[in-house]
Amino acid sequence: MALTDTAVRHAKSRAKDYTLPGYNGLALFVNTKGAKCWHFRFSWADKQPRISLGTYPEISLRDARALRDIARALVAKGIDPRAHRRQVCNARCMTTGSTSETFFQR
Incomplete structure (x- = not known):
């Protein structure tokens, strides 16, 4: 299921950290203090590492998708x-x- 801007805006902190899965490896990680971070999970050397793409709202959903596409x-x-x-x-x-400065370059 793809993330929507509304779902991202309304994501609130809970008792435990949780992740809202997106599409093609993009996910929004929400910690107990309410901070929201974009993560990209990918396959590398038979493992599933993840890389942080930035925090919401500094990085919007559109920007996070663009960064995910560059990383993919x-x-x-x-x-x-x-x-x-x-x-x-x-x-x-x-x-x-x-x-x-921005980390990903084409």
């Missing part, structure tokens, strides 16, 4: 999105000294 494309090319994120961040730190 990396996986399809045989590139681990977690390692790619680290590489891009390290390269930017070396050139600009800043780590606050």
Whole structure:
């Protein structure tokens, strides 16, 4: 079942952390304090790791889907999105000294 903007907005904290599953590996993780984080789960080396794509509402549902699509494309090319994120961040730190830019690049 695909996530909707209404479902994301109305997700409230509970006694335990929970995840609202989306489509193609995207999910919204809600912790007990009410923070909402976008996660992308993918298959890599016979495991199911996940990578955080950002927090809601800073990253909207549309943006999270776009980031998920970029990460899926990396996986399809045989590139681990977690390692790619680290590489891009390290390269930017070396050139600009800043780590606050977007991690995924096409």
